[in-house]
Amino acid sequence: MEFKPGLLVLLSISAVVWSVPIDRSAANQEPKDEPPPPEESVDTGLYYDRYLREVIEVLETDPHFREKLQTANAEDIKNGRLSKELDLVGHHVRTRLDELKRQEVSRLRMLLKAKLDSLQMDHASLLKQFEHLDPHNQNTFEAKDLELLISTATKDLENYDAERHEEFKRYEMLKEHERREYLRGLDQEKREKEEKKMQELKEKHRQHPKVNAPGSVAQLREVWEETDGLDPQEFNPKTFFKLHDTNEDGVLDEQELEALFTKELEKVYDPKNEEDDMMEMEEERLRMREHIMKNVDANGDRLVSLDEFLKSTETKNFNSPKEWETLDAQPAYTEDELQRFEAELRDKEEELKRRAETLRQEQELLKERGKALEAQRKEYQQVITLTSKQSRGTKPLNVPLQPFSLPRSWSSSWSRLLGLSRIYLSWYPV
Numbered sequence: 001m002e003f004k005p006g007l008l009v010l011l012s013i014s015a016v017v018w019s020v021p022i023d024r025s026a027a028n029q030e031p032k033d034e035p036p037p038p039e040e041s042v043d044t045g046l047y048y049d050r051y052l053r054e055v056i057e058v059l060e061t062d063p064h065f066r067e068k069l070q071t072a073n074a075e076d077i078k079n080g081r082l083s084k085e086l087d088l089v090g091h092h093v094r095t096r097l098d099e100l101k102r103q104e105v106s107r108l109r110m111l112l113k114a115k116l117d118s119l120q121m122d123h124a125s126l127l128k129q130f131e132h133l134d135p136h137n138q139n140t141f142e143a144k145d146l147e148l149l150i151s152t153a154t155k156d157l158e159n160y161d162a163e164r165h166e167e168f169k170r171y172e173m174l175k176e177h178e179r180r181e182y183l184r185g186l187d188q189e190k191r192e193k194e195e196k197k198m199q200e201l202k203e204k205h206r207q208h209p210k211v212n213a214p215g216s217v218a219q220l221r222e223v224w225e226e227t228d229g230l231d232p233q234e235f236n237p238k239t240f241f242k243l244h245d246t247n248e249d250g251v252l253d254e255q256e257l258e259a260l261f262t263k264e265l266e267k268v269y270d271p272k273n274e275e276d277d278m279m280e281m282e283e284e285r286l287r288m289r290e291h292i293m294k295n296v297d298a299n300g301d302r303l304v305s306l307d308e309f310l311k312s313t314e315t316k317n318f319n320s321p322k323e324w325e326t327l328d329a330q331p332a333y334t335e336d337e338l339q340r341f342e343a344e345l346r347d348k349e350e351e352l353k354r355r356a357e358t359l360r361q362e363q364e365l366l367k368e369r370g371k372a373l374e375a376q377r378k379e380y381q382q383v384i385t386l387t388s389k390q391s392r393g394t395k396p397l398n399v400p401l402q403p404f405s406l407p408r409s410w411s412s413s414w415s416r417l418l419g420l421s422r423i424y425l426s427w428y429p430v
């Protein structure tokens, strides 16, 4: 059976299970008839993850579309032929999809409004939020929506790894920046002591058993023996593949592959050790998965088929791979990159300070205005008291018109007041 690029990426999203170490007693049994274990969904990390899943779930309820999904190939998806099948799905499915789209549009609207309120957003990034659906039609879900959803998700998932690497690099730079700042704040004696301690921890982290190259025979055999509890003499790639295709969809997806590395990662990272950083462990896991995909995933659909897997076992990389270099072998960034990152941090700090200063000034201004208003209120009070006293005399019109010197901006209040005092006077018979 051949598996289809792009589409399977999408489908596997809805049917992915996080691989768990296989039960030793179950490993020797024939494929079981019992229902598959409850599936635990893995977040794709896309900001429209929920919409994507719901659309796939709804489409899968339509027997015609479900069948088309299973027989479509990469070309059908790319040229939009699959999306055209949407015209043939049942009415209630379309209604449900329309509803999903309206919900998504309204969710995005709220999200954008919140973002626009909190910070300035440029036009380009604003439009980017709508790439996975057709924003010109906000009420119904059409073939174009499905096409956009598939192409955007595929593209975004491809960029996702690159973004994770970038995020990791920034994390490491921030860690180093904070380390340097901390050391700078110490006196020489203490600093030297701390530096020595840090160096020792670094060395301690580097002391670990040899890590097998991901996807090599040595690595897979170790999983076979220690995780699956099987006889090393009976190692069989085909059985191995079937055992670790935990959701039984005939391919190893990213999560199923990553679960294979746990044994290797445990050699280097222990959450109980101060010197082992679990963020680094996740970066290492990602690098391992990318390494396998690069060597094994021949058609580039981010899935390893049985065919691809078996072919990889015939290569030199499989039997005598290059030694795997763990993350600690080379720094995640250059000194130049760190300098730029620190300059960026300083700029951000400056910007925050500027904002805080603007807020402080605005607060001052408000306080001043409050005081001026209070003074104004008191003066009105005085005028009213004065006019009420004079109104009891015989010549009401002799009310001093300018008992106080008032700022120009108050003149309108003043004339209103004057009007008021006239009304007030008219209530009192002269």
Ligand SMILES: [Ca+2]
Binding pocket: 244, 245, 246, 247, 248, 249, 250, 251, 252, 253, 256
């Ligand atoms: Ca699978």
Ligand SMILES: [Ca+2]
Binding pocket: 297, 298, 299, 300, 301, 302, 303, 304, 305, 308
């Ligand atoms: Ca593949």
